[in-house]
Structures are given as structure tokens and as C-alpha cells.
Amino acid sequence: xxxxxxxxxxxxxxxxxxxxxxxxxxxxxxxxxxxxxxxxxxxxxxxxxxxxxxxxxxxxxxxxxxxxxxxxxxxxxxxxxxxxxxxxxxxxxxxxxxxxxxxxxxxxxxxxxxxxxxxxxxxxxxxxxxxxxxxxxxxxxxxxxxxxxxxxxxxxxxxxxxxxxxxxxxxxxxxxxxxxxxxxxxxxxxxxxxxxxxxxxxxxxxxxxxxxxxxxxxxxxxxxxxxxxxxxxxxxxxxxxxxxxxxxxxxxxxxxxxxxxxxxxxxxxxxxxxxxxxxxxxxxxxxxxxxxxxxxxxxxxxxxxxxxxxxxxxxxxxxxxxxxxxxxxxxxxxxxxxxxxxxxxxxxxxxxxxxxxxxxxxxxxxxxxxxxxxxxxxxxxxxxxxxxxxxxxxxxxxxxxxxxxxxxxxxxxxxxxxxxxxxxxxxxxxxxxxxxxxxxxxxxxxxxxxxxxxxxxxxxxxxxxxxxxxxxxxxxxxxxxxxxxxxxxxxxxxxxxxxxxxxxxxxxxxxxxxxxxxxxxxxxxxxxxxxxxxxxxxxxxxxxxxxxxxxxxxxxxxxxxxxxxxxxxxxxxxxxxxxxxxxxxxxxxxxxxxxxxxxxx
Numbered sequence: 001x002x003x004x005x006x007x008x009x010x011x012x013x014x015x016x017x018x019x020x021x022x023x024x025x026x027x028x029x030x031x032x033x034x035x036x037x038x039x040x041x042x043x044x045x046x047x048x049x050x051x052x053x054x055x056x057x058x059x060x061x062x063x064x065x066x067x068x069x070x071x072x073x074x075x076x077x078x079x080x081x082x083x084x085x086x087x088x089x090x091x092x093x094x095x096x097x098x099x100x101x102x103x104x105x106x107x108x109x110x111x112x113x114x115x116x117x118x119x120x121x122x123x124x125x126x127x128x129x130x131x132x133x134x135x136x137x138x139x140x141x142x143x144x145x146x147x148x149x150x151x152x153x154x155x156x157x158x159x160x161x162x163x164x165x166x167x168x169x170x171x172x173x174x175x176x177x178x179x180x181x182x183x184x185x186x187x188x189x190x191x192x193x194x195x196x197x198x199x200x201x202x203x204x205x206x207x208x209x210x211x212x213x214x215x216x217x218x219x220x221x222x223x224x225x226x227x228x229x230x231x232x233x234x235x236x237x238x239x240x241x242x243x244x245x246x247x248x249x250x251x252x253x254x255x256x257x258x259x260x261x262x263x264x265x266x267x268x269x270x271x272x273x274x275x276x277x278x279x280x281x282x283x284x285x286x287x288x289x290x291x292x293x294x295x296x297x298x299x300x301x302x303x304x305x306x307x308x309x310x311x312x313x314x315x316x317x318x319x320x321x322x323x324x325x326x327x328x329x330x331x332x333x334x335x336x337x338x339x340x341x342x343x344x345x346x347x348x349x350x351x352x353x354x355x356x357x358x359x360x361x362x363x364x365x366x367x368x369x370x371x372x373x374x375x376x377x378x379x380x381x382x383x384x385x386x387x388x389x390x391x392x393x394x395x396x397x398x399x400x401x402x403x404x405x406x407x408x409x410x411x412x413x414x415x416x417x418x419x420x421x422x423x424x425x426x427x428x429x430x431x432x433x434x435x436x437x438x439x440x441x442x443x444x445x446x447x448x449x450x451x452x453x454x455x456x457x458x459x460x461x462x463x464x465x466x467x468x469x470x471x472x473x474x475x476x477x478x479x480x481x482x483x484x485x486x487x488x489x490x491x492x493x494x495x496x497x498x499x500x501x502x503x504x505x506x507x508x509x510x511x512x513x514x515x516x517x518x519x520x521x522x523x524x525x526x527x528x529x530x531x532x533x534x535x536x537x538x539x540x541x542x543x544x545x546x547x548x549x550x551x552x553x554x555x556x557x558x559x560x561x562x563x564x565x566x567x568x569x570x571x572x573x574x575x576x577x578x579x580x581x582x583x584x585x586x587x588x589x590x591x592x593x594x595x596x597x598x599x600x601x
Contacts (some may be wrong), residue, residue, distance in 0.1 A: 043144035045432025052081040103399030126343025154184035262287035296368035312337025324551030347598035369413035425452035518564035530556035533579035
């Protein structure tokens with residue numbers, strides 16, 4: 001299969017480029033088509049509901065943050081805005097569009113590496129490893145991961161076009177590179193690392209000094225400055241679990257990312273996978289061999305490509321290393337750099353074997369690529385089916401939509417749905433923060449609340465809620481039984497199972513004590529649990545107890561934006577504990593936060 005690509009430059013370059021991309025597309029399709037039958041996961045449902053309704057909304061999105069406090073006008077909302085009128089809640093069309101952009105990104109990497117190295121076989125090997133990587137089960141799943149795909153596409157093109165400008169000195173290439181940087185920043189915040197990669201490219205391949213490199217990217221630096229001042233500074237993008245903080249988790253995140261980069265997972269330092277032992281052994285051997293070859297190439301002419309690809313991986317990954325935790329899909333853009341290294345090491349192996357026998361070289365490299373593809377094909381189904389950001393969430397959403405429609409085909413406008421989800425506390429995430437049923441019924445007046453978030457049905461309501469109970473992946477209608485005896489479904493917590501104490505030096509604080517939804521931030525800080533996870537129990541307006549876990553920075557703080565989606569009322573944080581501590585031992589707190597509706601203020 002690979003013989004047509006693994007040949008020298010005497011063949012027709014256009015034919016090799018088309019053939020290489022065609023092979024990439026075939027390998028990707030038969031690997032990731034498992035995603036095509038899946039429903040939407042929670043983030044996709046959320047952005048489908050908060051999609052742009054008019055072109056005017058899109059234009060306002062270019063200068064404002066979205067409802068989740070992100071600046072991603074090209075990625076989060078654009079795809080559902082264009083496709084929802086065509087496909088509604090039928091996911092297949094969305095999957096094809098997402099896969100198309102993923103394929104386009106792979107082809108862009110192929111052509112960039114081909115231009116950088118002048119070797120089609122190296123370009124194909126790099127793009128192949130990038131394309132079939134098991135982490136891409138995320139980026140090909142649905143449009144919730146379009147921020148990663150789009151920022152990766154524009155980022156790669158920005159580096160490619162900058163290289164063309166360095167070689168050809170035509171200002172159109174330079175302008176296109178800067179424009180791609182803008183588009184990448186409008187897709188995901190992690191694109192801020194691009195100027196550093198361009199500086200590295202100049203220093204490694206063009207030579208010169210750092211001042212000369214910075215002068216060469218003046219337009220990119222101007223874009224970066226505008227973004228930093230307006231989006232990061234004035235608008236204040238991000239917050240919560242996505243705060244960038246230098247702490248001890250940086251090394252843990254980096255080690256985890258290196259394992260992921262070679263299709264592995266880890267338990268301590270032991271490589272793991274949900275796969276036969278033979279697969280794990282192959283992946284470990286492959287990783288070790290490639291690392292050894294890469295180190296040996298540092299003393300040969302290929303060292304520039306090895307160094308550049310490695311630094312691209314590290315620099316592209318650097319913002320995510322400062323998060324409380326990372327996910328495999330965060331490696332999408334950094335993997336472009338590491339794939340450049342892998343393409344070079346495999347390419348050198350092919351060249352060494354080809355000096356003895358072209359047939360042996362083709363057979364050896366073809367076998368390695370086939371084993372990589374088969375290994376990823378074996379591990380991907382379990383990754384997709386069990387991950388709460390992929391198949392698990394999609395199954396819950398699909399089943400919930402079917403269950404609610406079966407129980408109530410046409411509920412009246414203004415219907416309230418109350419879900420008893422103590423056993424599945426994250427169900428609200430799988431429902432797109434409670435927006436699934438609004439899409440199912442095409443009715444914005446339907447509201448959904450969840451017991452795990454501290455919500456409770458109010459007595460004396462004119463329209464009692466429909467009550468569903470989450471059980472074994474489905475929603476069961478318990479409305480009649482609930483109305484007869486609510487206390488059966490809303491038991492008070494057994495306080496005897498909690499060991500609450502007041503201990504000097506262990507204090508939870510919330511500042512400021514009042515925040516306006518859609519405008520303000522607040523800080524949650526804990527003295528005595530710095531740089532760790534803290535679990536907090538709280539109530540909203542004295543309703544059912546809710547629980548959440550947060551990662552604190554080294555100073556013991558975490559900042560939250562109070563979005564328009566935050567229910568107004570009094571939040572009382574009455575108990576907390578280190579997340580790693582005994583689940584029954586808690587520390588008392590009297591901290592509170594009053595959230596005020598912006599329209600009221």
C-alpha cells in the first residue's frame with residue numbers, strides 16, 4: 001500500500017502528493033468512522049443551543065466573549081450555526097464536516113513537511129503518524145473539538161506560509177501567515193504560542209540572532225499584543241479550571257503528555273492501555289526505538305528537523321501544562337511537531353534499509369505503519385465508548401432524548417423538568433448544561449434542573465415539574481410517584497456519616513461575597529490545601545446538598561467567572577475537605593456567595 005509513496009523525488013511530485021493525501025484519507029476513514037454513528041456529547045449540545053442565530057451575532061462575537069467566557073468566534077459556535085438549519089439533531093452530517101476539516105489539517109501538515117524537508121516519504125510518514133494517532137478519536141468525534149482542529153489547521157498553515165516567505169521573500173506569504181495566526185487565535189487561545197515557534201524556525205533553519213528573528217515576525221507580535229491587551233486583558237478570557245498556573249503539576253502533565261504522544265497511557269511510570277499486552281509491548285518498543293534514533297540523528301544533518309519538531313511539541317504544549325489537568329485532545333497541535341520527528345526517524349530508517357534493498361525497506365516501513373494503524377484501531381473503541389467526553393456522554397444524551405420523547409411527546413410550553421441524578425452527578429454536563437431538551441422540543445421555554453447541582457422543586461408552583469430519575473443510562477419517569485411523596489425522592493443527607501470539624505489553619509473563603517451574573521468573577525480560596533484538589537459541599541437557597549471538586553493554584557485559590565447561566569441566589573459553602581482525604585472527614589465553613597441576576601441589578 002505504501003510503495004507508491006516511499007519512493008525518491010524522481011517521481012511526479014503532484015502525483016505523489018495526491019496519492020499521499022489519498023492514502024491518509026483512507027487510513028483515517030477506516031480508523032475513525034466508529035465516531036460517525038455517535039450522538040452529540042455535552043459540549044456540542046451546549047454550543048448547538050448557543051449557536052449564532054444571525055450574522056449580527058457572529059459579528060458581535062468577533063469583539064466579545066461567548067456565554068462560557070471564551071473568545072472562539074470561529075470554532076465553538078460557527079459550525080452548529082451553519083449546520084443546524086440543515087441537519088438539526090441528526091449527527092451524521094456534522095461528523096462528515098468535522099472529519100473533512102481533520103483531513104484538511106493532515107494534508108496541510110503533509111505539504112508543510114514536504115516543503116520543509118524536500119522528501120515526500122518523510123512528509124507522508126509524519127502526516128500518517130499524526131493522522132492515525134489514537135488521540136484523534138477526540139478531534140474526529142464531533143464539533144465540540146473544532147477549536148483544536150481549526151486552531152491546529154491555521155497554526156500549521158501560519159508556520160508553512162512563514163517558511164515560504166523566508167524562502168521566497170514574497171510579502172503575500174508573510175501576510176497569509178499573519179492572517180492564519182489571527183484565525184488560529186479566533187479558534188482557540190493556545191494559538192498564542194505561534195510567535196515562539198516562528199522564532200525557533202528562524203533560529204534553527206535561517207540562523208541569525210534573536211533580535212533578527214523578532215524583527216522578522218513584527219506583524220505576528222503586533223497581533224499577539226492586540227490579543228493580549230484586548231482579549232486576555234480587557235475581556236478577561238478564561239478562568240476556573242482553565243487558569244494557567246505554574247505549579248508542580250506541570251511535570252506530571254508533561255510526563256502524561258509524552259506517554260499519550262506514543263499512544264500510551266500510564267499508571268505511575270508503567271505504560272498501560274486497554275488492549276492486549278502485545279499491543280502495549282509494540283507501542284513501548286516503537287517509542288523507545290524512535291527516541292534512540294532521534295537522539296542519534298542529533299549528530300547528523302537531520303538534527304535541525306529533530307530539534308525543531310521537539311521544541312514545537314514542547315512549546316505548543318506549554319499552555320496546557322499549566323492547567324490543573326490535561327486531556328489527550330490537547331496534544332493535537334503539539335503532535336504536529338512530534339510527528340515531524342517521527343517522520344524523520346522512520347524516513348531515515350527507510351533510507352538506511354533502502355541502501356541495501358528497496359523491497360526490504362518498503363516492506364519494513366509498511367509493516368510498521370500497518371502495526372501502528374492496527375494498534376490504534378484496537379485501542380480506539382474502548383477510548384471512545386468509555387470516555388465521559390465522548391461515547392459515554394453521547395449515549396446518555398441520546399438515551400435521554402429518546403426517553404423524554406417517549407414519556408412526553410409534546411409537553412406544553414414552559415415545562416419544567418427536574419432530574420434526580422444523585423447516582424450520576426455529572427449528567428447535567430452530558431445534557432449540555434441542561435439545554436438538551438430545549439433542542440429536542442425546539443422550545444426555549446423548557447427548563448431542566450438537576451438535584452446534583454443543588455436544585456429542588458419549589459412547593460406551591462403553578463406548574464409542577466416533570467420528574468425523571470437517572471438509572472442505568474436512561475431517564476425513568478417518576479412524576480406521579482414524586483408528586484404523591486416528594487420526601488421519598490428527596491431524602492435529607494445522613495449527617496451522622498460526616499465528621500465535620502473546625503480546625504485552625506483550615507479555612508475556606510469566597511471573595512467578593514456578592515457577584516452579578518454575566519459580569520463578575522469571584523475567588524474561592526482555601527488556607528491549608530494549597531496546590532491540591534478541594535471538594536466542597538454547598539447549597540443554593542438552602543436546597544439539596546451539591547458537591548464539586550476544584551484544583552487550587554499554589555496559593556490555594558481558584559477564580560470563577562459568574563456567567564449568565566449561573567442560577568441566582570445564595571450559595572452557602574458549608575463543608576470542604578482535601579479531595580484526596582478521607583471521604584467522611586470534613587471541615588466546616590461559613591463562606592457564602594450571593595449571585596444576582598444582571599437584569600435585576
